[in-house]
Amino acid sequence: MSPISETAPGGQARRRMRIDGWRWGGRIFLVFMLLYTALPMIWMLITSIKSGFAAMQFPPQWWPDQPTLASYRKLLDPQNSVGRDFLRFFWNSLFVSTATTILSVIVAVPAAYAFSRFTFPGRNFLFFAVLLRNMFPAVIFLVPLFILMRAIGLVNTHGSLILTYLTFGLPLAIWLLKGFYDNIPVQLEQAARIDGATRFQAFILIVMPLSAPGIIATAIYSFIGAWNEYIYAYTFLSKNDQLTLPVGIQRFFSENTTDFPGLMAASFMMSVPVVVLFLVLQRYFVRALTEGAVKH
Amino acid sequence: MTILTGKAEARPRLQPNGAGVLRKIWEHRVDYAYVLPAIAVMLIVIAYPIYYTIELSFFNTPPGLQLRDKIFIGLDNYTAILSSPVFWKVTSNTLIWTLGSTFIAFVLGFASALALHRDFVGRGLLRAVLIIPWVISAVAASYIWKWIYHSDFGIIGAVLVGLGLADRPPNFIDSVSTVLPSLIVVNIWREFPFAMIMMMAGLQTVPDQLLRAAKVDGANAWQRFWHVTFPHLRNVSTVTILLLAVANFNSFIIPWIMTGGGPSNASHIWITHIYELAFGRQRWGVASAYSVLLFLILMSLGYFYVRALSGNERKDGSA
Numbered sequence: 001m002s003p004i005s006e007t008a009p010g011g012q013a014r015r016r017m018r019i020d021g022w023r024w025g026g027r028i029f030l031v032f033m034l035l036y037t038a039l040p041m042i043w044m045l046i047t048s049i050k051s052g053f054a055a056m057q058f059p060p061q062w063w064p065d066q067p068t069l070a071s072y073r074k075l076l077d078p079q080n081s082v083g084r085d086f087l088r089f090f091w092n093s094l095f096v097s098t099a100t101t102i103l104s105v106i107v108a109v110p111a112a113y114a115f116s117r118f119t120f121p122g123r124n125f126l127f128f129a130v131l132l133r134n135m136f137p138a139v140i141f142l143v144p145l146f147i148l149m150r151a152i153g154l155v156n157t158h159g160s161l162i163l164t165y166l167t168f169g170l171p172l173a174i175w176l177l178k179g180f181y182d183n184i185p186v187q188l189e190q191a192a193r194i195d196g197a198t199r200f201q202a203f204i205l206i207v208m209p210l211s212a213p214g215i216i217a218t219a220i221y222s223f224i225g226a227w228n229e230y231i232y233a234y235t236f237l238s239k240n241d242q243l244t245l246p247v248g249i250q251r252f253f254s255e256n257t258t259d260f261p262g263l264m265a266a267s268f269m270m271s272v273p274v275v276v277l278f279l280v281l282q283r284y285f286v287r288a289l290t291e292g293a294v295k296h
Numbered sequence: 297m298t299i300l301t302g303k304a305e306a307r308p309r310l311q312p313n314g315a316g317v318l319r320k321i322w323e324h325r326v327d328y329a330y331v332l333p334a335i336a337v338m339l340i341v342i343a344y345p346i347y348y349t350i351e352l353s354f355f356n357t358p359p360g361l362q363l364r365d366k367i368f369i370g371l372d373n374y375t376a377i378l379s380s381p382v383f384w385k386v387t388s389n390t391l392i393w394t395l396g397s398t399f400i401a402f403v404l405g406f407a408s409a410l411a412l413h414r415d416f417v418g419r420g421l422l423r424a425v426l427i428i429p430w431v432i433s434a435v436a437a438s439y440i441w442k443w444i445y446h447s448d449f450g451i452i453g454a455v456l457v458g459l460g461l462a463d464r465p466p467n468f469i470d471s472v473s474t475v476l477p478s479l480i481v482v483n484i485w486r487e488f489p490f491a492m493i494m495m496m497a498g499l500q501t502v503p504d505q506l507l508r509a510a511k512v513d514g515a516n517a518w519q520r521f522w523h524v525t526f527p528h529l530r531n532v533s534t535v536t537i538l539l540l541a542v543a544n545f546n547s548f549i550i551p552w553i554m555t556g557g558g559p560s561n562a563s564h565i566w567i568t569h570i571y572e573l574a575f576g577r578q579r580w581g582v583a584s585a586y587s588v589l590l591f592l593i594l595m596s597l598g599y600f601y602v603r604a605l606s607g608n609e610r611k612d613g614s615a
Contacts, residue, residue, distance in 0.1 A: 022517045022518075026410065026414070027411070029407055030412070033404065033426060033488075037425060038425060040429075040437075040444055040485065043440070044440045056449055058454065058465075059457070060451060108334065110329075110331070114327055114330035135542050135594045135597065136591070137545075137548070137590070137594075138548065139546075139548065139567045139571055140349060140587045140591060141341070141342070141346075142574065142575075143349065143352065143580060144344065144345035144346075144348035144349055145341065147348070148344065148345070163337075167337055170338070224431060230434065231549070246433055246435040249436070250435065253439065260443050264439075264440070271432040271433065271436050274431050279424055282424055282427065
């Protein structure tokens, strides 16, 4: 859209005052939201650098008298049992999330492309069926999936998680990607076809590179979903060395009910990968939502 | 959402007759290949479990999930649910939880999106910070807030006592009367960013020319919002509210980790209750019957969801 030169509105002082009122209202509201959002996270960080004794005081120390990184050292030290467990859970989470992400992209890309480009019988029905998957809670599938995984021998393996997480991310992934493909002019592919490319080549060489931001957004979404998932991990895994972080942290808490600095440090470390990933790539993500989910 | 129907190659129009459909499917066999992986995964992990849950809901399956010993008992599981007082308690909790969280999260998210819509220094950073709660794990969020609400060392209690508003820290999540609102605050903290992202995306589709024209015509900020912006966002709002409602209806982690449904069922919602019945008390039949009821409720919500989406598409004047 070309910017149209601003026509100067009739500069009446009263109207400007009212507009300023809205602006200040908005700013005050944003400050309130910032406090609501950030204070709990700041308190998590402050608690995580306290000693166990300093955390258990009333009134609390707003800033620890003697800040210490002991909790972080304990979690990251492979020499003691806590650190060994934590690092193992971290690795498990990383493995499951990465595998889920790769598979999600492999499955979602062709499906989204098909939904965007082809008309075939049942296409709309299929599309809504995919969307409806968002509607159903994990619990509905839990018992039968547990039986299914038991039957094919996947209980207590990461395979059971990867397979189920795949279906979480798929509906939204397909939806987001479809929005991207809708925006890529068909003429580009047609031109490639005229130049002698097969449909598959046109897809790989023309469409895939253009939809890279959508694929990145999809990958982030799948990764974050898998990294944070709890119910299936809690139900399907019982062996200590298989657990992913959310379940592992719960186990940590049930064994150390008063070690709040340790728990806050663990919560922080668990949040770092997804938050960093999101902050680095959020532009793609917001754009994908803008273009995929909400269109003119 | 528009659906382009640009086909990579022109195909002959088919005569609409009985064999036409089959022939059409055969003609499109290559197109199906693209969708097949997604469909296969969905069938294994979704269709089969749904069928299985319905079947289990008519049986009594002994603890340990020994399927060979299951006994057909008809609708007994369903009557057991409807005659239990816990069912009504859990249902009212679920309603309060879903409606309260959805409405407040949507309003806060929408207001944040509007406030962030104008340009100012640090806008991108602020937007990113506001989205973080949605990104971090619900388990981490539950523990953070559990610590904030802690009845001996919690920071909110300390502030209230410090300001002289309370004699001693209140039991936010250990008392029947305050547990549900306290958990809703946590849930909103996690969810308003989603509403904010959706509404920010929606705001970008409002044509600038219209807003400028309204301004030239002398409409004030409120009128511009009410007559220009808001009508444009009706569809996006509907979809966002439905998605939030479904997500809240299906929440599990926050009540489960923070209170386990307690004290005395005051924070049990449908999902945590189903989980407790199945994996806690091994009452597979009753838990499955609950799931089927839940499924029916969600299907009716899903019907509205699809209608809202189709509304989007009809407005675009395409199929």
